[in-house]
Amino acid sequence: xxxxxxxxxxxxxxxxxxxxxxxxxxxxxxxxxxxxxxxxxxxxxxxxxxxxxxxxxxxxxxxxxxxxxxxxxxxxxxxxxxxxxxxxxxxxxxxxxxxxxxxxxxxxxxxxxxxxxxxxxxxxxxxxxxxxxxxxxxxxxxxxxxxxxxxxxxxxxxxxxxxxxxxxxxxxxxxxxxxxxxxxxxxxxxxxxxxxxxxxxxxxxxxxxxxxxxxxxxxxxxxxxxxxxxxxxxxxxxxxxxxxxxxxxxxxxxxxxxxxxxxxxxxxxxxxxxxxxxxxxxxxxxxxxxxxxxxxxxxxxxxxxxxxxxxxxxxxxxxxxxxxxxxxxxxxxxxxxxxxxxxxxxxxxxxxxxxxxxxxxxx
Numbered sequence: 001x002x003x004x005x006x007x008x009x010x011x012x013x014x015x016x017x018x019x020x021x022x023x024x025x026x027x028x029x030x031x032x033x034x035x036x037x038x039x040x041x042x043x044x045x046x047x048x049x050x051x052x053x054x055x056x057x058x059x060x061x062x063x064x065x066x067x068x069x070x071x072x073x074x075x076x077x078x079x080x081x082x083x084x085x086x087x088x089x090x091x092x093x094x095x096x097x098x099x100x101x102x103x104x105x106x107x108x109x110x111x112x113x114x115x116x117x118x119x120x121x122x123x124x125x126x127x128x129x130x131x132x133x134x135x136x137x138x139x140x141x142x143x144x145x146x147x148x149x150x151x152x153x154x155x156x157x158x159x160x161x162x163x164x165x166x167x168x169x170x171x172x173x174x175x176x177x178x179x180x181x182x183x184x185x186x187x188x189x190x191x192x193x194x195x196x197x198x199x200x201x202x203x204x205x206x207x208x209x210x211x212x213x214x215x216x217x218x219x220x221x222x223x224x225x226x227x228x229x230x231x232x233x234x235x236x237x238x239x240x241x242x243x244x245x246x247x248x249x250x251x252x253x254x255x256x257x258x259x260x261x262x263x264x265x266x267x268x269x270x271x272x273x274x275x276x277x278x279x280x281x282x283x284x285x286x287x288x289x290x291x292x293x294x295x296x297x298x299x300x301x302x303x304x305x306x307x308x309x310x311x312x313x314x315x316x317x318x319x320x321x322x323x324x325x326x327x328x329x330x331x332x333x334x335x336x337x338x339x340x341x342x343x344x345x346x347x348x349x350x351x352x353x354x355x356x357x358x359x360x361x362x363x
Contacts, residue, residue: 025089
């Protein structure tokens with residue numbers, strides 16, 4: 001943090017202007033909390049550099065906005081602080097902490113969701129079901145300092161809904177928070193990078209520092225394999241219509257998960273079109289047929305083989321009836337066809353290509 005402060009020339013007899021109280025109060029607040037993430041310095045922004053430009057010209061600082069304060073270093077190239085943050089020292093301190101201290105990115109739009117979370121290598125997303133308690137705030141704060149290479153983000157689930165993700169998470173309840181870790185598979189936001197593909201590892205346990213930290217560790221070291229998504233989740237405003245659609249989608253997903261566990265012999269005969277459903281339907285029909293035929297006896301392997309032989313013989317006989325390569329009415333088939341039509345064939349083709357008055361025009 002740098003304050004533009006020009007001292008009077010030696011021998012001019014002028015007194016130096018006092019240091020800005022906003023700058024001084026912010027510095028005192030940082031030092032009182034033993035917070036050393038920022039350094040405070042004074043600089044003569046009217047100093048002329050070897051290039052011939054002054055410091056304020058090089059950094060494009062507006063000296064008419066007083067106090068003239070700019071930040072540089074970890075936050076990037078020198079950038080002047082807006083006047084709206086220079087009303088009090090505490091406001092300037094709050095701005096600095098927001099710029100320098102690690103914090104979870106706030107997701108407020110679909111664009112934010114893609115750039116601040118999905119496009120990162122690993123992103124830990126907290127879906128808030130209301131105002132988070134202090135314990136949760138402290139847990140996230142500790143995670144931020146423990147995993148500097150992980151992007152953290154949060155979204156307000158009370159107002160926003162994420163189709164394509166909700167069915168993989170515990171169902172939304174007001175006041176309950178959810179947590180999920182995204183891991184990018186491939187692609188990116190630029191067309192040259194290809195389609196963005198991501199995967200998820202939801203937290204199915206209670207929200208706590210230990211549980212969230214364990215999940216992130218497991219995703220990083222590969223002990224937990226995230227589930228690849230067929231498409232990236234959407235970001236929409238919560239509504240009753242969307243909630244009903246997500247509820248129906250969740251029910252279908254749960255039914256599909258339970259379907260393989262059903263035993264067809266137990267009477268579960270709902271044919272939902274799946275492999276298990278069709279198999280259950282066949283078993284049901286077999287059981288009905290056997291119950292309706294008391295004299296039914298299971299065929300032996302030899303009988304099944306004989307039935308298959310007869311079936312193949314019938315198929316062979318039927319195919320002979322439709323064999324166009326055989327002889328018809330004593331006229332031998334032409335085995336010397338050389339790939340070209342003779343004159344008779346050409347006449348037939350011309351007749352087919354011409355207009356026939358006897359053909360009914362359906363157009």
